Each structure stands twice: as C-alpha cells, then as structure tokens.
Amino acid sequence: MHKTSMDLNMATLTQCAPETVQAQSVVEVVLALGSNYQAEKYLPIARESLAALGEIRLSTAFQNPDFTATLEQPKPDYTNQCVHLAMNTPMSLQQLQQTFKALEGNCNRRRQTKPNQVRRVTMDIDILMIKLATIENSLSKYSTCKSISDWIVMANRYPFKAHEIIGIEELTAFTD
Numbered sequence: 337m338h339k340t341s342m343d344l345n346m347a348t349l350t351q352c353a354p355e356t357v358q359a360q361s362v363v364e365v366v367l368a369l370g371s372n373y374q375a376e377k378y379l380p381i382a383r384e385s386l387a388a389l390g391e392i393r394l395s396t397a398f399q400n401p402d403f404t405a406t407l408e409q410p411k412p413d414y415t416n417q418c419v420h421l422a423m424n425t426p427m428s429l430q431q432l433q434q435t436f437k438a439l440e441g442n443c444n445r446r447r448q449t450k451p452n453q454v455r456r457v458t459m460d461i462d463i464l465m466i467k468l469a470t471i472e473n474s475l476s477k478y479s480t481c482k483s484i485s486d487w488i489v490m491a492n493r494y495p496f497k498a499h500e501i502i503g504i505e506e507l508t509a510f511t512d
Contacts, residue, residue, distance in 0.1 A: 349465070351491040354429060357468065361426040364467035366507065367419045367436070368493075368500050371443075372402060373456035375415035378443040382459050383419070385439050390423040395503035403497070411454050418464070418503025426469050436461040464493050464500060 367386070371378050379397065386392050395418040405411035427435070443459035465487045496504065 349487055349489045351489045351494055353491045357466070357488065358430045359428050361469040362429050362432055362466045363423050363426045363469050365421050365423070365432060365463055366465040366504060367421060368462040368464050368503070369417045369419060370414045370460040371458055372412040372414045373458050378459045379415060379417065381443050382439060382461065385442065386419055386421055389435070390421050393420040393507055395506040398499045398502070400499050409454070416499045416503070418500060418507055420507045429466060432463065436463070462493060463490050464496065464504070465489050
C-alpha cells in the first residue's frame with residue numbers, strides 16, 4: 337500500500353468544473369456518501385465496493401436532516417459519510433463517475449421522476465475533490481484551473497455542506 341496525503345488548507349483549494357478535467361487521470365478522490373433509505377444496509381455495500389478500487393479511509397457517519405425538507409413536506413434523514421480513496425489504478429474522472437453511478441445502481445438506487453415525490457435514496461456518491469496523476473501538466477492547459485495544492489475541488493459541489501466539511505477535516509486529521 338502506498339502512503340497518501342490529505343494535507344489540505346480549505347482556503348487554498350482549487351475549484352474546477354468537472355467537465356474541464358473529465359479525461360484527466362485521477363489517483364485519489366474524496367467522496368461524499370449519502371443514504372436516506374436503509375443506510376445500514378447500503379453504506380457497507382458501497383464501502384466494500386470502494387475498497388475494491390483502492391485504499392479507503394472513512395470519516396464518521398453522521399445522520400443529518402434533509403436540508404430540502406419543510407414542515408409541509410417532511411423527508412427522511414440522511415446518513416452521510418466522507419471517504420478518501422487512493423486508487424489502485426488511476427482512472428479518468430469520467431470513468432470514475434461512471435463507476436460510481438454503477439455502484440449506486442448496485443445499491444438499488446432508483447431515480448424518482450414524479451414531481452414532489454419524497455425520494456428514497458439508497459446510495460448517493462458525490463465526488464467532492466480529486467487529485468490528478470500529473471497535476472503540473474494536466475492543469476496548465478486549463479486557464480480556469482490553477483492549483484495551489486494538489487487537491488482540486490469539484491466546483492459543482494462547492495461550497496461544501498457542513499457534514500462534508502466535518503468529514504473532510506476528520507480525514508485530514510488521520511494523516512501523519
């Protein structure tokens with residue numbers, strides 16, 4: 337197993353739109369897992385599948401209210417957890433997105449189509465941050481992505497939610 341680093345200063349992280357780095361080779365990723373339906377069943381399945389891709393470290397799993405819930409439309413709480421995954425074999429961001437969508441499907445994820453329907457989400461996997469294989473060469477072509485650190489934040493996921501910040505901070509505390 338190789339040593340990974342999660343030295344992060346949130347203020348210096350680079351943000352990139354995912355489409356600008358789709359073809360780039362990713363060696364590490366920080367994910368947000370979420371489930372509001374049978375989390376005790378589906379989170380272990382997701383973690384096991386992720387561990388098959390590389391070395392994983394987990395934050396504490398938190399139970400949080402659905403931030404879109406209202407008094408008129410209550411919704412089930414989510415169980416959320418952050419995962420740091422150091423890939424055994426680098427993959428393009430596009431391949432990772434497809435892999436995680438398939439993993440959601442393996443957890444019986446069904447996307448509801450009816451309006452105002454309370455969604456039962458067995459597993460949601462969101463990419464929060466990535467580390468590219470060769471950051472110096474990869475980002476120089478993208479004027480919108482200049483990196484101060486090795487980590488790149490997916491701009492569509494930023495600003496992070498409170499539970500994501502806590503999870504990321506927990507993961508960075510595990511490093512030497």
